Amino acid sequence: MIQKSFILTLAIFTCVISFAQNPVKIIVNTDIEKEKINKHIYGHFAEHLGRCVYDGIYVGENNTKIKHENGVRTDIIQALKDLKVPNLRWPGGCFADAYQWKNGIGPKAERPKMVNLWWGRNVEDNSFGTHEFLDLCEKIGTQPYLAANVGSGSVQDLMDWVDYVNSTKPSEMVLLRQKYGRKEPWNVKLWGVGNEAWGCGGNMTADYYSNVYRQYATFMTDWSNGSGLYRIASGATDGEYAWTESLMKNIPHNMVSGLALHHYSVLSWSEKGPSVGFTEAQYFKTMHEAFKIDEFIKGHSTIMDKYDPQNKVALIVDEWGGWYETDAGGSALYQQNTMRDAMIAGLTLNIFHNNARRVKGANLAQVVNVLQSVILTKEEKMILTPTYHVMRMYNVHQDANLLDVNVSKATNYELNGQKIPNISVSASKDSTGIVTISVVNLHYTKSEKIDIDLRGQIFTSCTGELLTSAKVDDHNSFENANKITPKPIKNISITNNLLNVELPPFSVAVYRLK
Numbered sequence: 001m002i003q004k005s006f007i008l009t010l011a012i013f014t015c016v017i018s019f020a021q022n023p024v025k026i027i028v029n030t031d032i033e034k035e036k037i038n039k040h041i042y043g044h045f046a047e048h049l050g051r052c053v054y055d056g057i058y059v060g061e062n063n064t065k066i067k068h069e070n071g072v073r074t075d076i077i078q079a080l081k082d083l084k085v086p087n088l089r090w091p092g093g094c095f096a097d098a099y100q101w102k103n104g105i106g107p108k109a110e111r112p113k114m115v116n117l118w119w120g121r122n123v124e125d126n127s128f129g130t131h132e133f134l135d136l137c138e139k140i141g142t143q144p145y146l147a148a149n150v151g152s153g154s155v156q157d158l159m160d161w162v163d164y165v166n167s168t169k170p171s172e173m174v175l176l177r178q179k180y181g182r183k184e185p186w187n188v189k190l191w192g193v194g195n196e197a198w199g200c201g202g203n204m205t206a207d208y209y210s211n212v213y214r215q216y217a218t219f220m221t222d223w224s225n226g227s228g229l230y231r232i233a234s235g236a237t238d239g240e241y242a243w244t245e246s247l248m249k250n251i252p253h254n255m256v257s258g259l260a261l262h263h264y265s266v267l268s269w270s271e272k273g274p275s276v277g278f279t280e281a282q283y284f285k286t287m288h289e290a291f292k293i294d295e296f297i298k299g300h301s302t303i304m305d306k307y308d309p310q311n312k313v314a315l316i317v318d319e320w321g322g323w324y325e326t327d328a329g330g331s332a333l334y335q336q337n338t339m340r341d342a343m344i345a346g347l348t349l350n351i352f353h354n355n356a357r358r359v360k361g362a363n364l365a366q367v368v369n370v371l372q373s374v375i376l377t378k379e380e381k382m383i384l385t386p387t388y389h390v391m392r393m394y395n396v397h398q399d400a401n402l403l404d405v406n407v408s409k410a411t412n413y414e415l416n417g418q419k420i421p422n423i424s425v426s427a428s429k430d431s432t433g434i435v436t437i438s439v440v441n442l443h444y445t446k447s448e449k450i451d452i453d454l455r456g457q458i459f460t461s462c463t464g465e466l467l468t469s470a471k472v473d474d475h476n477s478f479e480n481a482n483k484i485t486p487k488p489i490k491n492i493s494i495t496n497n498l499l500n501v502e503l504p505p506f507s508v509a510v511y512r513l514k
């Protein structure tokens with residue numbers, strides 16, 4: 001009897017072991033190209049919040065300690081250039097619906113001061129305004145995405161802003177722009193018509209906002225360049241599908257290019273947990289929340305498909321990322337960025353790629369010193385976070401064609417009776433024929449062997465980069481800025497078009513094949 005149960009236990013154990021050792025199987029059909037992965041999925045977001053703009057991006061024109069161009073840190077300009085940022089959203093967030101843009105132009109000494117209503121009620125001197133932001137975008141080589149004030153601004157204000165930045169005709173606004181030093185228009189194409197209109201943007205109902213949107217959008221024209229504006233309506237948060245239903249039903253589709261969607265990977269709004277020193281349960285929950293973006297995108301897309309089967313209106317996830325408790329002693333919403341954030345970034349971008357048909361833009365919240373930042377600063381020091389590195393490793397997917405991918409043998413990460421997939425993957429082919437495969441192993445402890453079966457084309461060479469670290473809450477710091485950086489993967493073998501790889505726990509890998 002004892003012997004039998006021993007043998008049975010041994011058999012079960014052997015079976016578990018051999019199951020655990022079975023590699024995950026991913027089939028990449030390199031000849032099945034789907035829609036383009038719009039580069040605008042890689043957008044960023046800069047709000048007047050904490051130290052994102054003031055004492056972050058912008059350190060002032062008279063700063064003698066930090067290298068800057070017209071007050072904007074040169075190290076940040078360079079880092080964002082290297083990242084290939086396609087668009088930058090500004091000035092909010094909630095701040096946008098309280099922002100009076102006319103107070104942020106003209107001689108700086110004459111600009112009125114303002115109280116930042118939403119974020120700490122601190123006094124801002126309006127020294128970073130429209131010119132400063134749009135000039136910054138030119139320096140980085142990114143498209144500006146202006147979030148317009150609908151909650152407390154007038155239709156006239158918005159009409160004037162569009163005129164001011166885009167027109168060539170000698171209107172009052174254009175003459176003012178020219179007086180303040182800018183002859184040519186900036187031709188801003190991307191416009192958000194309000195932000196979170198269901199909340200900080202005015203606490204409106206969906207039907208009411210739909211009408212307000214129609215009114216504001218009517219008076220936004222491209223003025224002169226003929227290319228048309230890309231108008232984005234304030235969208236739902238998470239799974240608030242009724243909001244999307246109302247907007248898709250009530251707003252004529254020739255008046256709207258995209259609907260926004262916001263989703264934060266937060267444990268709970270009352271207890272967000274620490275940015276560093278979190279438990280495995282907290283890590284798991286964050287991953288679980290990050291995965292939900294897939295469900296939300298699919299849910300909103302189903303409604304959009306009903307009203308817009310031809311897929312003309314895009315879904316723009318213009319706020320996403322991890323949200324934890326603000327670090328002790330940190331400015332508003334300042335949080336450290338660890339390998340957990342790298343996991344959120346890698347799997348969220350894979351989800352955006354795999355939903356490229358409807359998702360045509362997104363903005364990580366936020367670019368510097370706020371929430372899931374790609375850059376953190378402290379006086380003259382600046383560091384690039386693990387999230388920065390993932391976004392840099394992945395940016396080769398920008399504007400490439402999504403490839404058909406099949407995970408035929410998946411494994412799960414299970415904790416306390418809940419499970420999520422272990423592995424997240426997406427693949428694309430760029431205009432030169434290079435295939436990129438990005439893979440995330442988000443398991444807390446387990447490394448994962450993966451067989452990638454490449455079909456449709458013969459590949460002879462592969463390079464790769466890996467981002468990982470010894471501990472999941474490892475991070476870069478002002479004392480050790482390069483603790484976590486991507487490393488080249490050596491000796492990648494392709495045999496019979498089969499790529500055999502092994503990913504350590506909490507790691508992100510990008511493979512490039514020719």
Ligand code: AHR
Pocket residue numbers: 047092093094095195196319365366371
């Ligand atoms: O990104 C921080 C805030 O989160 C934004 O201001 C708001 O739009 C959202 O609720």
